[in-house]
Amino acid sequence: MLTDDEVRDLFSAYHDRELSPERTEAVRAALDASAPLQREYAAFGRMLDGLSAMAAAAEAPLSGASAPKAADAPKDAPPPDLLEGVQRRLQKRSGGRFYADGWSRLAGILPLELIATLVLIALVIAYAAMTMVSPHPAPAPAPAAPAAPSP
Amino acid sequence: MTLDVEAERALVERLRRRDEAAFNLFVRAYQAKVFSLVQRMLGNRAEAEDLAQEVFITVFRSIDSFRGDARLGTWLYRVAINHCKNRIKYLDRRVTRGHDALEDEGGKALTEGGPVMSRPDRPDESMQGAEMARVIERALGLLEEEHRALVVLRDLEGLSYEEIMTITGLPEGTVKSRLHRARAALREAIERGLGYKLPE
Known part of the structure; x- marks a missing residue:
């Protein structure tokens, strides 16, 4: 049985599905058994979702009928020169x-x-x-x- | 643009001959990726514009050291990350890091550990879309460069663990544990900036 700290240390790998099946099962069991850990993991996942959304927003093509203006370009877009x-x-x-x-x-x-x-x-x-x-x-x-x- | 292995090999051969037209193609193909990475690492557009150019100049000069045991794009990321780390250290020494990105948008309070925004009435609504992106961006700027690199490569650039291992030269276990510490540090920085715990 994993301790709470051990489970916390595995949050990233668990989220990224990088754990072995045994480890994955152990983390899942620990989360099922502990509501506070579940909440911590949910908050952790929410932050990673925010990062994903940020990356997706930066890569999203410009939308809208009007022609794109330079000011509308994503701020991560490289300079034209x-x-x-x-x-x-x-x-x-x-x-x-x-x-x-x-x-x-x-x-x-x-x-x-x-x-x-x-x-x-x-x-x-x-x-x-x-x-x-x-x-x-x-x-x-x-x-x-x-x-x-x-x- | 992603080149297949044969096209990439041919391009590298031309780059080794210092073929200017090939180099032009190479820059056009990879400039978006490089600039995005550098911008996210530095959090400062002017610095990113300058450094992205230096990354490509390094490639032009040192393409002979590319052995071909990784993809060209992965090697390019490594060159870019090394440049970023050096630039961050240099800017740290000059005590200018983050001033543009943070102070312009009230980040001074974040740097000092205080809340960037007043505590909202409904935190669950505060963490949406652009607002979340701004908070994360500021918090990223507070991570040490090694942690920042891992979060940017994995969570913003979407690279695999294997690619990150190649770029950073770290073994798999170290990548995993450091990435976790980096994410935990990011979460702390976000919460410090917000002045409250992330909603669960």
Whole structure:
């Protein structure tokens, strides 16, 4: 039979279902036998429920018909410029060895699919421009040969 | 975002080559998790923004030390938790810890052991939703960093005991007993802040 203090020490593991079947049964029996212990365990569980609710609230998607505003974002949401900040620090601390060019920074901010699409469109435009506009103007049609003098 | 094992291995290989595009993807994939963890550990958004960046910089520099015997995300949590512990100690030394988070919302009384709020007429109604979250947040800030880490990892981030063992390097029995002590300490801090026992 477990003492009250031993049962208290097992509250966490019991709540998390981390005890062996024998231990679980022993804690359950101790709780059944003691109303004060039951109340203590209920209060303990209530606090853990509060933690779970807090975690769930932080992860809940924004609801509502209106567009979300920055002020509505969950307070645990990362700042939108976190990646840019990391890139700036890496560039500075590496003496410009990393993230030296704008392209590698942009690659993280814009989705790769979007960048690929933009590049593809640019290539198509360039190709069209090259095939439609010739670098050398077409020679003007030769003037008609003067009519041979009639005899 | 959770990568499968093969995708993760490929990403790690690219990170080891200091592939900037891969690193960008990595930051975008994990920034929410890292920031949430750091914010909960520090309880101060400005500090969390700064530290989250440092976590990723550490990964960029020391990805070679990732041996692959844990998932990349778990290793990242370990890096983040170590950064948090160091930052908390640093802030403690500067005696600035908690000022932003606690004093702004009347937490001074909590720090001194007094009630944050006047005792409500109906305690059962006082512990709902956002109010409960605020009380817990303040109380979390009062736990020592080891206890805070365990509560955050288990109860807020929802990690398994196994993941926590990997992150903290503690054996299973120690994780369980310390987590229990951490939760008990949190409960005491909450009750001290409220000025009454949690409703049963």
